[in-house]
Amino acid sequence: MMRTIEILIVIIIITGAFIAASFFAVLPWPRQVSPVNLRRLAFTTLQMLDSDYELSRAAFETENYTIWGGLQVALSASLPPNVIYNLTVYEVTGETTQLYTFIDSMSNAESLGATSDASSYMVASSNVTFNVIPEKIGEHGGNGGTLYILNCSDAPGWWITGYTAHSLAQDLYNLLSPYFFNTVMVQNTAQLGQILGNTSLLGETVQNAVVINTCGEAVPIPTAYCTTPYSNDNYAYYNWFIGQRVRLYNWTWASIVGYPFYYVSNIGSFSGQNDWGIYGMKAVYAAGLNSFLRGLNGQGYVTDNIGWITSELTSVPLSADAIYYSNYYGIYPAAYQTATRALPVGITTTYNLAVTSSLFDPVSGYRAGAVYRNDVSGGFLALGLTRTPDIRLTVLGLLSEFKPRLYNSEYSANGTSRIVVLQLGLVGGT
Amino acid sequence: MVSSTVDHMIAVTVFLAATLLFIGLFNQTIQTAVVYQRHRATATKASDLLDSMLLSPGIPVNWGQTDVNLTGFGLQDPEFTQYKISPFSLMRLQSSVGEPLFYNPTGMYYSNVTIEGRNFMLVPYNLTLDYSTVTRLLGINNTYGFQLTLTPIVTVSIQETHASGPLTLSLTASGVGFPLSRATVSYCFLKVKASGGQSSPSYTILFDSITTDETGSATINFADVAAGDSYVFIAYARLSGLIGIGYHERSLDDERYLIPLVGSIEDGLVLIAHSYDVHYFGPPESAVFFNATYVLLTEDFTLREMPLTMEKTKVVYGGGSDQTFENVTIPTHNPGILILTYNSNNGQGVVMMPWGISTLAFPVVFGGDPAKQEWVATDMRQVTVGGIAYQAKIAVWSLEGYQVIG
Numbered sequence: 001m002m003r004t005i006e007i008l009i010v011i012i013i014i015t016g017a018f019i020a021a022s023f024f025a026v027l028p029w030p031r032q033v034s035p036v037n038l039r040r041l042a043f044t045t046l047q048m049l050d051s052d053y054e055l056s057r058a059a060f061e062t063e064n065y066t067i068w069g070g071l072q073v074a075l076s077a078s079l080p081p082n083v084i085y086n087l088t089v090y091e092v093t094g095e096t097t098q099l100y101t102f103i104d105s106m107s108n109a110e111s112l113g114a115t116s117d118a119s120s121y122m123v124a125s126s127n128v129t130f131n132v133i134p135e136k137i138g139e140h141g142g143n144g145g146t147l148y149i150l151n152c153s154d155a156p157g158w159w160i161t162g163y164t165a166h167s168l169a170q171d172l173y174n175l176l177s178p179y180f181f182n183t184v185m186v187q188n189t190a191q192l193g194q195i196l197g198n199t200s201l202l203g204e205t206v207q208n209a210v211v212i213n214t215c216g217e218a219v220p221i222p223t224a225y226c227t228t229p230y231s232n233d234n235y236a237y238y239n240w241f242i243g244q245r246v247r248l249y250n251w252t253w254a255s256i257v258g259y260p261f262y263y264v265s266n267i268g269s270f271s272g273q274n275d276w277g278i279y280g281m282k283a284v285y286a287a288g289l290n291s292f293l294r295g296l297n298g299q300g301y302v303t304d305n306i307g308w309i310t311s312e313l314t315s316v317p318l319s320a321d322a323i324y325y326s327n328y329y330g331i332y333p334a335a336y337q338t339a340t341r342a343l344p345v346g347i348t349t350t351y352n353l354a355v356t357s358s359l360f361d362p363v364s365g366y367r368a369g370a371v372y373r374n375d376v377s378g379g380f381l382a383l384g385l386t387r388t389p390d391i392r393l394t395v396l397g398l399l400s401e402f403k404p405r406l407y408n409s410e411y412s413a414n415g416t417s418r419i420v421v422l423q424l425g426l427v428g429g430t
Numbered sequence: 431m432v433s434s435t436v437d438h439m440i441a442v443t444v445f446l447a448a449t450l451l452f453i454g455l456f457n458q459t460i461q462t463a464v465v466y467q468r469h470r471a472t473a474t475k476a477s478d479l480l481d482s483m484l485l486s487p488g489i490p491v492n493w494g495q496t497d498v499n500l501t502g503f504g505l506q507d508p509e510f511t512q513y514k515i516s517p518f519s520l521m522r523l524q525s526s527v528g529e530p531l532f533y534n535p536t537g538m539y540y541s542n543v544t545i546e547g548r549n550f551m552l553v554p555y556n557l558t559l560d561y562s563t564v565t566r567l568l569g570i571n572n573t574y575g576f577q578l579t580l581t582p583i584v585t586v587s588i589q590e591t592h593a594s595g596p597l598t599l600s601l602t603a604s605g606v607g608f609p610l611s612r613a614t615v616s617y618c619f620l621k622v623k624a625s626g627g628q629s630s631p632s633y634t635i636l637f638d639s640i641t642t643d644e645t646g647s648a649t650i651n652f653a654d655v656a657a658g659d660s661y662v663f664i665a666y667a668r669l670s671g672l673i674g675i676g677y678h679e680r681s682l683d684d685e686r687y688l689i690p691l692v693g694s695i696e697d698g699l700v701l702i703a704h705s706y707d708v709h710y711f712g713p714p715e716s717a718v719f720f721n722a723t724y725v726l727l728t729e730d731f732t733l734r735e736m737p738l739t740m741e742k743t744k745v746v747y748g749g750g751s752d753q754t755f756e757n758v759t760i761p762t763h764n765p766g767i768l769i770l771t772y773n774s775n776n777g778q779g780v781v782m783m784p785w786g787i788s789t790l791a792f793p794v795v796f797g798g799d800p801a802k803q804e805w806v807a808t809d810m811r812q813v814t815v816g817g818i819a820y821q822a823k824i825a826v827w828s829l830e831g832y833q834v835i836g
Contacts, residue, residue: 001433001437002437003437003438003440003441004437004440004441004444006441007441007444007445007448008444010445010448011444011445011448014448014452015452018452018455018456021456021459022459025459025463035473036808036809036810037477037809037810040477040481040809040811041810041811041812044513044811044812044813045812047512047513047812048513048671048672048812048813048814048819049670049671049672050671051514051671051814051817052671052817053671054670054671055670055671058670066612067670069612070612070669070670071670073608073609073610073611073612073613073669073670074605074610074669074670074671074672075670076605076608077583077584077604077605077606077607077608077609077610077669077672078583078605078606078672078812078819079606080606080607081606081607317492320490320491320492320508323491323492323508323509324491327509335763
């Protein structure tokens with residue numbers, strides 16, 4: 001009998017242990033197993049309502065009953081029927097001990113129940129001016145520092161139809177000068193001659209500069225270079241010489257449209273026209289580009305026997321990288337372009353070039369626009385697109401090559417920012 | 431001695447019975463906790479999966495606007511951040527609910543999202559992503575199953591309350607159980623001009639806007655519409671960042687009409703097929719003549735027409751010397767609506783196809799069937815697709831099983 005009593009005592013102890021364990025091993029409510037993520041729901045609701053800045057507008061016009069009421073209707077209409085809400089707007093003051101000041105609130109229930117969660121969303125007044133300070137190219141070493149824009153008044157352009165070299169230069173100045181230490185407008189071919197001779201125009205650094213040719217398919221030529229040996233082979237030698245200078249000074253030469261180095265231009269030196277009625281230029285033909293690439297590659301000058309190397313691509317989309325930098329720098333050229341002078345991908349092996357930044361992905365063995373950089377020194381941005389030029393692509397090509405960072409300024413100034421807090425709760429169920 | 435033995439036997443028996451009972455009870459508690467943890471893990475996975483789909487554009491980022499195969503899955507619009515979804519990426523998801531359609535002249539099956547009978551979204555299977563491919567791209571094949579649903583938040587329902595002289599349309603805009611009062615409604619009204627059975631129909635198009643009343647309703651009258659006229663009415667309702675779409679059309683020939691099939695998303699190519707060629711109603715039938723236009727929702731929330739150029743405007747059923755289908759090219763990747771007005775011997779009509787799934791507020795259902803699963807975790811987000819407000823829901827279940835002993 002004693003054994004049975006002992007066992008009963010053991011059973012009582014184990015039962016007590018089980019009850020105690022059950023008491024502490026409290027399992028959560030079924031709702032907590034897979035809860036509606038109210039925080040994310042609140043955040044995405046605020047984002048959706050602010051998709052065209054209507055929420056920002058309402059947060060700053062809480063006394064406007066039409067806008068404030070519209071927001072309440074939109075909030076009620078967008079949330080599931082079993083979700084109740086409380087939306088509160090706070091002013092970000094920052095000047096007193098109280099960081100946030102209550103402005104207004106709206107709700108569709110007296111209380112949000114036991115289960116609720118909230119998200120906050122910062123909105124800015126439409127009066128706020130956002131200031132962006134760009135990093136200067138070359139600030140941390142490497143390429144760049146000086147931007148030369150060829151704005152030569154004595155050199156006509158070709159394939160820049162609808163623009164003048166001067167207007168393109170002005171647009172380039174406005175878009176790119178914030179990214180460079182020095183931006184120098186090369187006003188005539190004589191000044192071009194100076195920088196080709198490593199002579200600074202305004203005290204800037206000639207080495208590692210970016211040179212943009214705004215004359216399209218034509219390249220300005222200083223009068224001093226309109227003689228032998230530069231005039232050899234219809235001035236193909238001059239283009240070889242430019243390639244050599246690009247390599248020597250580690251320049252990045254930008255050709256904005258069409259077939260690069262197809263003409264040389266100087267109103268004072270050339271009396272003839274280019275068969276299309278533009279005086280002051282001389283056709284170098286395809287030899288100009290081939291000679292330039294040889295010069296860039298450090299090869300000696302030879303009379304060109306390669307000829308035409310580009311191809312036509314009807315419609316080329318911007319590359320993924322170009323789209324990314326387009327968004328980053330806020331420069332939006334058309335996503336599809338027509339390329340009639342796309343360079344073959346094979347030039348990279350022929351002239352020891354590497355594609356360091358590609359605006360367009362290669363199509364059928366040709367690339368419509370990219371920055372090529374020689375293994376030793378010097379770079380070349382070639383945009384083989386058809387006329388008329390879109391100068392934004394040149395800007396995008398250079399920015400995506402040098403990748404200067406943008407520093408956004410602080411915008412939480414007093415009275416310009418408000419915080420919208422959306423608290424959501426669930427009704428019904430357990 | 432005997433009583434001692436009996437005492438021992440009873441005690442041992444009771445002890446063993448009690449031990450087994452308590453092992454069972456403790457086991458049950460532990461198993462419940464284990465199942466809870468597994469359910470909890472599935473719920474966390476649901477939230478993670480939904481965010482990874484909605485906050486990544488995929489690889490390549492513009493895969494929705496091309497015909498290429500992708501190497502990373504994501505639905506975010508590559509031109510935006512946050513929960514903004516690409517209407518073209520959604521076009522390339524193979525619908526889980528629509529009956530696939532086989533079109534003999536191309537020899538291909540088409541993923542089918544067809545709304546209200548005449549508004550089509552038919553994308554060839556070779557351009558769509560199927561469920562198993564996406565689970566592999568997400569790295570959840572054989573571990574989790576899911577179904578992704580995107581439903582428009584705003585419903586704009588349109589009823590014809592008076593057929594002619596004037597045509598009266600009653601419009602009601604509402605959100606999820608709440609009317610969209612004082613909402614601005616931009617609309618487009620396209621009326622087909624009858625021109626006989628053997629020529630392409632012309633059309634007139636009208637753009638305007640109105641405001642809904644306190645109940646989210648509005649009434650619009652069109653004076654110059656007869657009972658025998660075909661038309662389509664498209665309305666965009668917007669209020670404080672919330673945008674929804676509704677449409678209504680009247681067609682006179684319900685048998686001979688046009689069915690648009692996506693040919694290439696990258697090139698904007700749409701094949702225009704004769705309805706008899708798709709549904710095989712019977713012997714050769716009369717040709718259908720058509721006209722195509724494209725309507726865009728602009729950034730200022732007004733609608734704008736973009737005329738399309740076509741070489742031929744006639745489709746026949748039964749082959750012969752004529753082509754079985756015709757091509758129309760949409761020259762833009764801005765989301766819009768392809769409107770096809772048609773004319774046959776038996777009357778005129780209109781069919782529509784969204785270019786970018788959001789422009790006609792088409793819902794999206796993609797993935798497996800959660801109905802047969804033991805336990806399903808769900809989560810949701812509010813998103814915009816091409817500017818239109820949608821609710822994205824995901825249902826996730828484990829494929830590894832929860833069966834435990836006991």
